[in-house]
Amino acid sequence: MPKILCVTNMPVPYREKVHEIVSQTLNSDYLVIYCAKLEPNRQWKFKYGNYDKIFLADVSKGYIHNNIAIWRALNRSKPEVIISTGFNPTMLYAFIWSILHRAKFIPFTDGTYDSEKKLSLIHGLVRKIVFFKSYAFIGAGNGSSQLYQSYKIPNNKIFKSCLAIDNSLFKKSTSNKEYTLMFSGRLVEGKMPFFFVEVARKVKELTGNCNVLILGSGELANEIGAMLDGYKISYNMPGFIDQKQLPNFYPKSKLFLLPTKGDAWGIVANEAMAAGVPVITCEEAGVANDLVIDNINGYILPLNVDIWAEMIVKILSNDELYAEFAKNAYTHVQKYNFKSAADGIIDAIDFTFANLK
Incomplete structure (x- = not known):
């Protein structure tokens, strides 16, 4: 059973190779759970990477993923660390599961301070709760770091996994x-x-x-x-x-x-x-x-x-x-490449295991 599990929306071409590298580095002790195969605003066609993955049944409404089936998948996998790339209900179920089962939680965002500064009070409160119970934080760039810092997250807990292409x-x-x-x-x-x-x-x-x-x-x-x-x-x-x-x-x-x-x-x-x-x-x-x-x-x-x-x-x-x-x-x-992106995820995982409370 994988120790590390990542919950994310859907496969994207600029993250497939990153998942491959992470999986290889962790000796395949890594599983990605997707909420959907494709969201309505995308027309991508590409080959999936070579790593363990699960697709939940797509019961989403547009871009809002709300599938309690994630709970069964987590019960089967019993991960020690959960990485989540958003705050859709499916991902929040994974967060609640991590609390109840004492798994370590790592939020992963492409968002920035500017892109999220107009969030509602409820959305902001959800982030505060999740961040308070998280062990490390992954962001795509400087804007993501600024976002985490606005929630008083210390720099040593923030890791960069850049968005990259081939x-x-x-x-x-x-x-x-x-x-x-x-x-x-x-x-x-x-x-x-x-x-x-x-x-x-x-x-x-x-x-x-x-x-x-x-x-x-x-x-x-x-x-x-x-x-x-x-x-x-x-x-x-x-x-x-x-x-x-x-x-x-x-x-x-x-x-x-x-x-x-x-x-x-x-x-x-x-x-x-x-x-x-x-x-x-x-x-x-x-x-x-x-x-x-x-x-x-x-x-x-x-x-x-x-x-x-x-x-x-x-x-x-x-x-x-x-x-x-x-x-x-x-x-x-050239600095923005798949290896660099994978290293950021792996560093966050290593930091979490090294600093277990």
Whole structure:
């Protein structure tokens, strides 16, 4: 029976290899329980990793997982440590189980202080209770550390498990840059695709030309296409792109734009930087001041169309500056890899076993 058990929403391509490494390091003494195979807003198709896993029957309503069957799975497994990546009812059942059976609990979040600062009193209270009874804390980046620190969690109990992709799949290219600007993500309000279009409009106004590449699907796709047509901006919108095909697109763009109303991270920035493409984003993105460093491998700017367009023109009109940003983007993202992500989880587990009360 596994000593370590992880409860999480669903398989995601950027965590499969991480689970494999953790499982191998722990000599397969590791089990992942998934609440669902796929959530409604995802179209991913990928091969699962080689590690022990269980899929609970999907009885969720949208993104809210509430399945008491987790209790039976825990009774069978009898883990000594439970890692949980959220606060859905299914995961809270695992937390209660850990209290009753004296298992050690480790919360794992991609959330940030900014993304969770508007939580309701009840959601905040739940986190306070869970954190009070937890032994170690795992987060995806600096924003997650700030979140834990806001609950008075000491730094020595906080471990980083970065969000990563297979950087080796994305080849750096300095030629064949067909597109001025690139966007990748779900075409919904929260991802701010209209802001992207307005920035492209302003860049065209300032320079006379702007070709854009937009990857992703969503409810706003037709409206976005109509806006681009109206502005007479040359564009390519191939829709949703399978994970295996993504590396073919990023190297074709000069700059990647990541506007958002509140991405906990923004894994698309990893993909762009792995292809040597500088990223422009905002403070609302989890990658800001972590993966994306202002004036080093991109820009972190207020959500103002004129400011974004001005900085885009600045970097694209200076070949030396652009080459430096592109090199720094490619170099910096190499630190964000599956091994590093797995090490953060393993360190949290080791810390927990070494400090049992």
